Amino acid sequence: MTNPALRAVDLTKHYGRLTALDTLNLDVVPGEVFGFLGPNGAGKSTTIRLLLGLARPTAGRAEVFGIDAADVARAHRHLAYVPADVALWPQLTGAEILHLQARTGPGADLPYRDELIERFDLDPSKPARTYSTGNRQKIALIAAFATRAPLLVLDEPTSGLDPLMEREFRTAVRHARDRGQTVFLSSHQLAEVEAVCDRVAILRAGRLADVSTISDLRGLHRAEVTVSYTGTAPDLNVIPGVETIEPAGEHRLRFTLTGEPGPALQALAAVEVTGLSMREPSLEEIFLDYYGTETAR
Amino acid sequence: MSLGTLTAPAGSRVASEPAPGRAVTWLAVRQIRRGALIVVALAAGMTALVVATYAQVMADPAAAGSLQALAGNPAIRTLFGAPIGLDTAGGFTVWRVGTVIAVLLGTWSILATTRITRGEEDAGRWDLLLSSRLPAPAVLLRHLIPVMAVAAATAAAITAVLLLAGTAPAGAVLHGAGTGLLGMFFAAVAALTAQVFPARAPATGTAVAVLGVGLLARMSGDGVTALGWLHWLSPFGLLSLTGPYVHNRVSPLLVLAVATALLTVLALAVARRRDVRDGLLHATAGRRPRTFLLAGVAPFAVRRVLRPLAGWMLGIGAYYLLIGLTAVSVTDFLRDNPAMAGEAAQAGFDGLGSIAGFAATLFAILAMPVGGFVTVRMTAFVAAESDRRLTLLASQPITRLQLLGAEITVTAAAAAVLVTGAALATWLGVTAIGGELAVTDALRGTWNVLPIVLLSLGAAVFAVGWAPRWTGLLGGLPTIGGFLLLVTAESIAAPDWSRDISPFAHLAPVPLAEASLADSAVMLVLATLLTVLGIGAYRRRDLLS
Numbered sequence: 001m002t003n004p005a006l007r008a009v010d011l012t013k014h015y016g017r018l019t020a021l022d023t024l025n026l027d028v029v030p031g032e033v034f035g036f037l038g039p040n041g042a043g044k045s046t047t048i049r050l051l052l053g054l055a056r057p058t059a060g061r062a063e064v065f066g067i068d069a070a071d072v073a074r075a076h077r078h079l080a081y082v083p084a085d086v087a088l089w090p091q092l093t094g095a096e097i098l099h100l101q102a103r104t105g106p107g108a109d110l111p112y113r114d115e116l117i118e119r120f121d122l123d124p125s126k127p128a129r130t131y132s133t134g135n136r137q138k139i140a141l142i143a144a145f146a147t148r149a150p151l152l153v154l155d156e157p158t159s160g161l162d163p164l165m166e167r168e169f170r171t172a173v174r175h176a177r178d179r180g181q182t183v184f185l186s187s188h189q190l191a192e193v194e195a196v197c198d199r200v201a202i203l204r205a206g207r208l209a210d211v212s213t214i215s216d217l218r219g220l221h222r223a224e225v226t227v228s229y230t231g232t233a234p235d236l237n238v239i240p241g242v243e244t245i246e247p248a249g250e251h252r253l254r255f256t257l258t259g260e261p262g263p264a265l266q267a268l269a270a271v272e273v274t275g276l277s278m279r280e281p282s283l284e285e286i287f288l289d290y291y292g293t294e295t296a297r
Numbered sequence: 298m299s300l301g302t303l304t305a306p307a308g309s310r311v312a313s314e315p316a317p318g319r320a321v322t323w324l325a326v327r328q329i330r331r332g333a334l335i336v337v338a339l340a341a342g343m344t345a346l347v348v349a350t351y352a353q354v355m356a357d358p359a360a361a362g363s364l365q366a367l368a369g370n371p372a373i374r375t376l377f378g379a380p381i382g383l384d385t386a387g388g389f390t391v392w393r394v395g396t397v398i399a400v401l402l403g404t405w406s407i408l409a410t411t412r413i414t415r416g417e418e419d420a421g422r423w424d425l426l427l428s429s430r431l432p433a434p435a436v437l438l439r440h441l442i443p444v445m446a447v448a449a450a451t452a453a454a455i456t457a458v459l460l461l462a463g464t465a466p467a468g469a470v471l472h473g474a475g476t477g478l479l480g481m482f483f484a485a486v487a488a489l490t491a492q493v494f495p496a497r498a499p500a501t502g503t504a505v506a507v508l509g510v511g512l513l514a515r516m517s518g519d520g521v522t523a524l525g526w527l528h529w530l531s532p533f534g535l536l537s538l539t540g541p542y543v544h545n546r547v548s549p550l551l552v553l554a555v556a557t558a559l560l561t562v563l564a565l566a567v568a569r570r571r572d573v574r575d576g577l578l579h580a581t582a583g584r585r586p587r588t589f590l591l592a593g594v595a596p597f598a599v600r601r602v603l604r605p606l607a608g609w610m611l612g613i614g615a616y617y618l619l620i621g622l623t624a625v626s627v628t629d630f631l632r633d634n635p636a637m638a639g640e641a642a643q644a645g646f647d648g649l650g651s652i653a654g655f656a657a658t659l660f661a662i663l664a665m666p667v668g669g670f671v672t673v674r675m676t677a678f679v680a681a682e683s684d685r686r687l688t689l690l691a692s693q694p695i696t697r698l699q700l701l702g703a704e705i706t707v708t709a710a711a712a713a714v715l716v717t718g719a720a721l722a723t724w725l726g727v728t729a730i731g732g733e734l735a736v737t738d739a740l741r742g743t744w745n746v747l748p749i750v751l752l753s754l755g756a757a758v759f760a761v762g763w764a765p766r767w768t769g770l771l772g773g774l775p776t777i778g779g780f781l782l783l784v785t786a787e788s789i790a791a792p793d794w795s796r797d798i799s800p801f802a803h804l805a806p807v808p809l810a811e812a813s814l815a816d817s818a819v820m821l822v823l824a825t826l827l828t829v830l831g832i833g834a835y836r837r838r839d840l841l842s
Binding site: 049072074075079080081083086092093105143 | 419495496574580581582583584585586587588591592593594597601681684685686688689690691692693694695696697699837838839840
């Protein structure tokens with residue numbers, strides 16, 4: 001059996017009395033694009049720092065392809081990293097930083113790097129002190145995508161990019177997956193995660209709330225159903241999983257449905273239904289389902 | 298959402314602080330308060346110790362004799378200025394600790410000013426500050442005033458100590474005010490260089506160079522009678538021109554005050570004209586990549602040290618070249634004053650009048666700038682870590698040991714280059730003027746201070762591992778702290794054990810005497826131990842940020 005690209009076993013981190021991460025257990029399968037979601041302060045960046053060996057766990061362990069994350073000389077040969085807030089050496093130009101990263105990293109595909117510089121529309125001749133947030137992020141992204149490392153760890157990599165560049169980013173992630181690279185993507189951009197990720201983990205207050213494929217997550221969450229009917233309205237009040245029934249015009253009803261649709265369909269069969277539409281929840285709605293009560297507080 | 302006009306709910310009102318500037322002033326105060334307390338306490342403490350024990354020291358013939366010998370030592374005269382008014386407690390204190398405190402306060406004022414102005418701007422934190430209601434010159438002024446207030450507090454503390462000790466009021470006020478004005482002058486210089494240069498390092502470097510040139514100008518003015526007018530061009534020279542407790546001249550201080558005011562006005566004017574995150578001199582817009590020394594962690598550490606090393610070498614080299622050039626004239630002066638030479642011999646400092654003796658005393662203080670250099674380098678390493686520049690490298694297949702090890706090795710090698718350069722500069726100076734100093738003797742003399750320098754490096758590495766925020770303080774402790782301790786202990790005839798804590802007490806006067814291998818070995822073992830402990834902790838701790 002092959003080792004997971006990333007593995008966290010009871011991974012825990014305390015900062016004084018604060019528990020930033022509480023017994024996280026997680027496996028990222030090689031070759032998948034894995035989304036890592038959670039509101040600010042949920043412990044996403046702490047998790048990544050532990051996975052990279054930049055911080056030491058209070059308890060538990062982290063592994064990269066079966067290698068202890070603390071053994072960075074070996075573990076980091078298999079990964080490339082884009083931090084959330086990229087800081088560069090101000091006196092070096094973009095090209096010089098890319099050169100330094102290529103020479104100290106796990107090996108780089110230089111023709112592909114030049115292609116990425118073109119695609120991300122970066123001027124590498126400028127000193128890093130003159131780069132904007134987005135341009136600093138581009139440098140780190142280009143350096144990471146240009147490596148042939150089997151794992152890419154990206155911490156909110158597109159927060160400073162414009163929509164055009166975000167599209168390039170998604171293309172680069174797809175290319176990476178096509179080459180067999182694993183991508184671990186922490187992000188707030190739910191549309192982006194929805195577009196590129198195979199599976200997502202949702203973190204809440206330092207604990208893992210859920211790990212699932214996006215379609216399974218949808219199945220677990222409310223779908224919005226609208227029915228049109230003639231004659232009497234269907235009686236849905238006691239059907240399990242059906243909530244917030246409201247009229248949506250004349251002879252139309254809208255309700256939300258969670259879980260198995262069978263009982264609801266049987267109830268609908270009792271009346272004359274002329275139209276039925278179902279809308280699956282977006283990742284944003286799922287996300288808000290998890291955290292909505294918290295943010296509303 | 299409605300696009301209509303939003304009306305504020307009745308009774309609600311936008312809170313607007315009447316004095317936004319006060320918040321900025323407090324921000325500046327918060328950033329300097331720890332260092333400020335240390336500087337004021339050191340200045341007041343050293344002055345108090347020396348002035349309070351003056352009578353007791355002079356009552357002991359042996360102690361008084363060795364102090365007379367010290368005053369007659371040409372190297373000490375070069376460092377501390379011509380001794381005048383040694384017959385009063387105030388005059389003696391001014392001579393003995395005045396220059397040391399002035400250099401300390403001046404250096405701190407520069408470092409604090411560039412750190413909280415250009416350093417904060419470099420880090421992007423001023424973008425938010427300057428989007429407030431305050432214009433750039435006002436923000437600059439509100440950062441400059443707290444630094445100058447620390448200089449004023451130092452002045453008040455020194456004056457109060459001297460008055461309490463019962464010295465003449467005129468001298469006490471003049472000496473205190475002079476020291477304080479000097480601190481303000483260098484704060485203003487640093488504020489100006491922080492506006493001219495678009496980065497913190499050249500701003501700090503240029504201001505420190507002004508301080509170094511000021512010291513050199515005073516030394517030249519002291520050493521060569523024809524160059525006496527140089528005193529008027531140097532803040533240190535102006536201070537010695539006031540002659541507290543002897544001449545009590547006020548006019549030199551007025552010159553210093555006017556110069557400080559002009560520099561401040563100039564800095565504010567430049568701040569009004571320039572763009573944020575840019576300087577009067579613009580950063581280059583772009584260039585071809587220079588991939589020289591970017592092939593790994595160690596080469597990159599070398600690349601980063603080259604420019605600072607060149608700057609420090611220039612300063613240290615100039616200083617020791619001047620010492621070499623003046624060695625012959627000051628030692629001749631001593632030979633022509635048999636009384637002084639006799640006193641020196643009485644105290645057991647036979648050879649101090651020779652060039653080798655002169656050089657040996659001055660080589661000892663080389664440990665301070667070089668110790669300062671290694672401390673600054675390790676502080677820069679911690680800064681790179683805490684502002685996350687190191688994160689990208691730390692996420693490469695590079696161990697913490699490689700990361701820190703490369704920095705330590707390169708810094709130690711750079712320190713070796715500095716002491717070698719100082720030896721060659723001294724030798725060049727002495728030889729050019731027709732004096733006798735073998736190049737091997739000069740090299741033996743400067744290499745003799747390396748164990749103290751490495752002790753500073755070890756202390757800094759220890760701090761990097763265990764308490765990164767204290768790297769500057771711990772790193773400076775063996776060299777700068779050790780020297781201050783020795784000067785104070787010698788001036789107050791303190792018990793031997795207190796003097797012996799200073800590593801300088803264990804430094805043989807090479808090339809006048811042979812190096813003490815046992816003492817050097819102890820320091821090296823201690824330095825190694827601190828380094829190993831520091832690396833061990835660094836490998837296990839979380840990266841900052």
